[in-house]
Amino acid sequence: MRTLILGAARSGTAAALLAKADGHRVTVFDESPVDPTQLVASGIGVVGGAWSPDLLSGVDLLIASPGFSERSGPIVDALEAGVEIWSEIEFAWRHLDSPVLAVTGTNGKTTVTEAATAMLQASGLKALAVGNIGIALSSVVHEPVDVFVLEVSSFQLRFTTGFRPSTAVLLNVAPDHLDWHGSYGAYAAAKAKVFANQGPSDLLVFDADDQGAAGLVRPASARLHPVSATRVPAGGSGVEGDILHLPGVDVPLAELQRADAVMVVDVAAAGVAALDHGAKPEAVAAVCRDFRPPAHRRTLVRSLGGVSWIDDSKATNPHSALAAIRAYPSVVLIAGGLAKGLDLTPLAHEPNVKRLIAIGSSGPSLAVAAADRGAMAGSMEEAVDLAAGWAGPGDTVLLAPGCASFDMFESYADRGDRFAAAVIALLEGDRR
Numbered sequence: 001m002r003t004l005i006l007g008a009a010r011s012g013t014a015a016a017l018l019a020k021a022d023g024h025r026v027t028v029f030d031e032s033p034v035d036p037t038q039l040v041a042s043g044i045g046v047v048g049g050a051w052s053p054d055l056l057s058g059v060d061l062l063i064a065s066p067g068f069s070e071r072s073g074p075i076v077d078a079l080e081a082g083v084e085i086w087s088e089i090e091f092a093w094r095h096l097d098s099p100v101l102a103v104t105g106t107n108g109k110t111t112v113t114e115a116a117t118a119m120l121q122a123s124g125l126k127a128l129a130v131g132n133i134g135i136a137l138s139s140v141v142h143e144p145v146d147v148f149v150l151e152v153s154s155f156q157l158r159f160t161t162g163f164r165p166s167t168a169v170l171l172n173v174a175p176d177h178l179d180w181h182g183s184y185g186a187y188a189a190a191k192a193k194v195f196a197n198q199g200p201s202d203l204l205v206f207d208a209d210d211q212g213a214a215g216l217v218r219p220a221s222a223r224l225h226p227v228s229a230t231r232v233p234a235g236g237s238g239v240e241g242d243i244l245h246l247p248g249v250d251v252p253l254a255e256l257q258r259a260d261a262v263m264v265v266d267v268a269a270a271g272v273a274a275l276d277h278g279a280k281p282e283a284v285a286a287v288c289r290d291f292r293p294p295a296h297r298r299t300l301v302r303s304l305g306g307v308s309w310i311d312d313s314k315a316t317n318p319h320s321a322l323a324a325i326r327a328y329p330s331v332v333l334i335a336g337g338l339a340k341g342l343d344l345t346p347l348a349h350e351p352n353v354k355r356l357i358a359i360g361s362s363g364p365s366l367a368v369a370a371a372d373r374g375a376m377a378g379s380m381e382e383a384v385d386l387a388a389g390w391a392g393p394g395d396t397v398l399l400a401p402g403c404a405s406f407d408m409f410e411s412y413a414d415r416g417d418r419f420a421a422a423v424i425a426l427l428e429g430d431r432r
Contacts, residue, residue, distance in 0.1 A: 001023075001024045001025070001060045001061060002024070002025045002027075002058050002059050002060050002061075003019045003024040003025065003026050003027075003059070003060065003061045003062070003063060004026075004027050004028075004029060004055060004056065004059045004061070004062045004063070004083075005019070005026060005027070005028040005029070005062075005063045005065070006029055006030075006062065006063065006064045006065050006067075006068045006074055006075075007028075007029075007030055007064070007065025007066075007067050007068060008028050008029075008030040008032075008034040008036075008039070008046065009030075009065060009067065010134075010136050010139075011065050011066070011088040011136040011137075011138065012028060012030070012063075012065040012088070013028070013038065013039065013136075014088070014092075014136035014137075014138035014139040015063045015065075015088045015091055015092065015136070015138045016028050016039060016042075016044050016063075017039075017042060017044075017138070017139075018091070018092065018095065018138040018139075018141065019063070019091070020042055020043060020044055024061075026043075026044045026045065027044070027045040027046070027047060027055070028044060028045065028046050028047070029047045029048075029051070029055055029074070030046075030047075030048055031048070031049065031050070031051065032048070033048060034046065034048060051073050051074050051077075053077045053081070055074075056077060056078060056081050056083055059078075059083050060083070060084070061083070061084050061085075061086065062074075062078045062083050062084065062085045062086070063085075063086050063087070063088055063091050064085055064086070064087055064088075064159050065088060066087075066153060066155035066156060069155075069179075069180040069181070070158055070159075070180070070181060070182070070186070071180075071182055085159045086159055086160070086161065087155075087156045087157070087158065087159040087160055088136060088137065088138055088156065089131065089137055089150070089152060089156045089157070089160060089163060090159060090160040090161060090162065090163050091138065092136070092137035092138040092141050093137065093160075093162075093163050093164075094162065095138075095141040095142075096141055096148065098145050098146060098147060098148055099146075099147055099148070099165075099166040099167075099277065100147075100148045100150050100165040100166060100167075101116060101147055101148070101149045101150065101165060101166070101167040101168075101169070101273050101274075101277055102131075102150045102151075102152050102163075102165035102167070102168045102169070102194055103116070103149070103150065103151050103152065103168075103169040103171070103269075103273075104151075104152045104153065104154070104157065104168070104169070104170060104171070104191055104194045105169070105170055105171025105172045105173065105191075105207075105213070106171070106172050106173055106174045106176050106191075106212070106317060106319050106320070107171065107172055107174075107262075107315075107317070107319060107320040107323070108171045108172065108262065108265070108266050109132065109133075109151045109152075109153070109171065110132075110133055110151060110294055111263075111266045111270075111293045111294065111297065112169055112171060112266050112269050112270045112273075113129050113131075113133050113149050113150075113151040114129060114133070114291075114294060115266065115267055115270035115271075115274075115287060115288075115291050116149050116169075116270040116271075116273050116274045117129040117149045118287045118291065119270060119271060119274035119275075119279045119283055119284045119287045120146070120147055120149070120274050120277060120278075120279050122279075122280075122283035122286060122287055123274075123278065123279040123280040123283040123284075124280075125146040125147060125277070125278060125279070126144070126145045126146045126147075127145065127146060127147045127148075127149055127277075128140060128143060128145045128147075128148055128149065129149045129151070130148055130149070130150055130151075131150040131151040131152050131156065132151040132152055132153045132156060133151040137150060146277075146278075147277050150165065152194060154176075154177055154180075154181065154187055154190040154191055155177070155180060155190075157190045157191065157193040157194055158181070158190040158193070160193050160196075162197060163193065163194075163197060164197040164198055164199075164202070165194065165198070165202070166201075166202050166203070166277075167202065167203045167204075167205070167273050167276050167277060168194045168195045168198060168202070168203070168204050168205070168222065169204075169205045169206070169269050169270075169273050170191065170194060170195065170204065170205070170206045170207075170213045170216065170217060171206070171207055171210070171213065171265070171266070171269060172207055172210040172212055172213050172319065173187075173188055173191050173210065173212030173213050173215075173216055174210075174212050174317065174318075174319035175187070175317070175318070175319070175342055175343075176316075176317040176319065176340065176342065177340055178340060178341035178342060179340045179341045180340075188212065188216060191216065192216050195217065195220045195222055198220065198221055198222035199221050199222065200221060200222065200223065201223075202221075202222040202223065203222060203223050203225060203272075203273070203276050204217060204220050204222035204223065204224050204225065205225045205226075205227060205269050205272050205273050206224070206225075206226055206227070206269075207226070207227060207228070207265050207269070208226030208227060208228045208231075208233040208236060208238070209228050209229065209230060209261075209265075214226070224236075225237065225272050226238075227265055227268040227269050227272060228265070228268075229260075229261035229262075229264035229265050229268070230261070232245055236272075237268050237271075237272055238268065239253065239264060242254065244256075244264060244267070244268060244288070246268060246271045246272060246275065246284065247272065247275050248275070248281045249271060249275070249281045249284050249285050249288075250285075251267075251285050251288045251289065255288075255289045256288060256289065257289075257290070257291060257292050258292075258293070258298070260298075260327050261323075262323050262327075263293070266293075267287075267288045267291060270287075271284045271287075271288060294314075295311075295413065295416065296311055296312065296313040296314045296412060296413055296416035297312060297314045298310055298311075298312045298324060298327070299311045299312070299416070299420075301419070301420045301423045301424065302423055302424060302427050304427050305393060306392070306393025306394055306395075307391045307392065307393065307395050307396070307397060308328075308395075308396045308397070309396075309397045309423045309427075310324075310328075310396055310397065310398045310399065310400075311399050311416045311419050311420055312324045312398060312399055312400040313399055313401065313405070313412045313413070313415045313416030313419065314412050314416070315400040315401060315402060316337075316401065316402070316403060316404050316405070316412055317340070317342060317402060317403075318342055318343065318344055318346055318347060318402045320400070320402070321335060321347055321400040321401065321402035322346060322347065322350065322402075324398060324400040325347070325350050325352065325353060325398065325400060326350070326352070328352065328396040328398060329352055329394070329396075330352055330354050330394055330395045330396065331350075331352055331353050331354060331395070331396050331397075331398050332353075332354055332355045332357070332387045332390050332391045332395055332396070332397045332398070333347065333350075333353050333355070333356045333357065333398050333400060334357045334359060334377075334380075334383045334384075334387060334397070334398065334399045334400075334401070334419070335347050335356060335357075335358060335359070335366060335399075335400060335401050335402050335403070336358040336359040336360040336361075336362045336363040336366050336401060336402075336403055337359065337360035337361065337362060337401045337402075337403030337404055337405050337406075337407055337408065337415075338360065338361055338362070338403050338404035338405070338406055338407045339361070339362040339402075339403050339404075340403070340404055342402075342403075344362055344365070344366050344369070344402055344403070345366075345369045347366065347369075347400075347402050348366060348369035348370035348371075348373070348374065349369070353370075353373065354373070354390070354391075354395060355370075355373050355374070355375070355386075355387075355390045356370040356373055356374045356375070357374075357375055357376075357377050357383045357386050357387055358370070358374060358375070358376050358377065359376075359377050359378075359379075359380065359383055359401070359408065360401070360403060360405075360407045360408050361407040362403055363376050363377070364376060380408075380415070380418045380419055380422050381418075381422045383419075383422075384397075384419065384422040384423055384426055385426065388426055397423075399415075399416065399419045401415065
């Protein structure tokens with residue numbers, strides 16, 4: 001079989017090496033300069049520079065990395081030529097002997113992936129967190145594990161055909177990555193592929209209070225298990241009084257590290273999924289109590305003079321930014337960046353946003369939308385300075401950009417680190 005791999009980064013390289021081990025004739029294409037040493041040494045062809053449809057000649061299978069959108073030239077040409085397209089996830093999944101617990105959603109994927117993995121490991125099971133979280137599934141298909149906990153993005157799901165996790169978690173679905181998918185309908189359809197091939201023996205966990213997720217799962221054939229931070233939905237798990245009720249596990253909300261609605265849903269979904277794969281109730285309860293989300297997810301940087309400074313740089317779309325804003329009664333918001341084709345104006349109209357400091361390429365329009373509550377900052381340091389001047393006791397200065405970061409920063413982590421550094425420097429007197 002002749003296989004063309006799109007992309008020479010982590011997942012593309014892993015898929016290429018796996019395909020070569022399967023006996024495929026493999027070529028890797030990447031528009032960006034790449035170091036071909038490892039691939040060439042493995043007998044894999046490498047082509048760089050401008051795309052040419054001629055690269056599809058004789059190709060039986062195209063394995064697409066997330067960097068190539070479904071509207072990119074190579075994908076469009078492959079579809080027109082009738083070449084079968086798989087994502088790296090689809091290709092790698094076909095090599096697995098161990099069950100897969102797959103996690104997707106517009107927001108919260110990494111948190112749930114890490115929490116579920118921790119619950120399984122605390123139960124003595126060998127669980128490995130892979131996929132969009134940073135480890136290419138193709139690189140670990142032969143690892144002897146009990147459960148693969150797979151974080152999957154809409155990009156990775158788009159080109160799946162047979163992918164069938166025994167457990168799927170769909171946290172929420174709201175507009176995101178419209179620049180990649182072209183429309184919300186296409187984005188939602190990609191998310192739905194996480195459960196599209198599941199049957200009655202499989203489990204599908206979802207947030208019952210998220211309209212996008214609850215609507216999307218209606219045609220699913222899997223066993224449905226809704227979770228909620230406000231109630232115990234029929235046939236599911238959730239909160240009654242001050243207790244989070246999971247199958248065979250009760251956890252007081254007061255014992256959680258963070259008990260806002262987002263965090264409660266995340267640990268509930270992780271717990272239900274982990275329990276279905278053999279996690280022990282006491283291990284699930286312990287992780288619920290002790291788990292802290294990864295960095296840049298509503299992370300407290302400093303609290304001084306009645307003002308809290310919160311880094312939620314991972315809020316890279318309006319859905320997650322709005323959830324963060326609504327968690328605090330009075331917010332001085334720092335937002336903006338690459339909008340990905342999304343409407344940011346709801347951020348400016350939230351009633352508890354006291355002032356909005358706009359940054360990045362979407363900043364000017366966001367500042368205009370905020371009217372007399374808005375201002376534009378040319379750097380993160382300037383944004384922090386402005387926030388310090390406007391915030392008073394009882395306020396939260398919140399970095400929740402609602403956007404991607406690449407117009408000003410290397411990543412959302414770099415953006416969060418720059419915010420934290422500016423806050424610490426200002427509050428500890430190293431600037432001004």
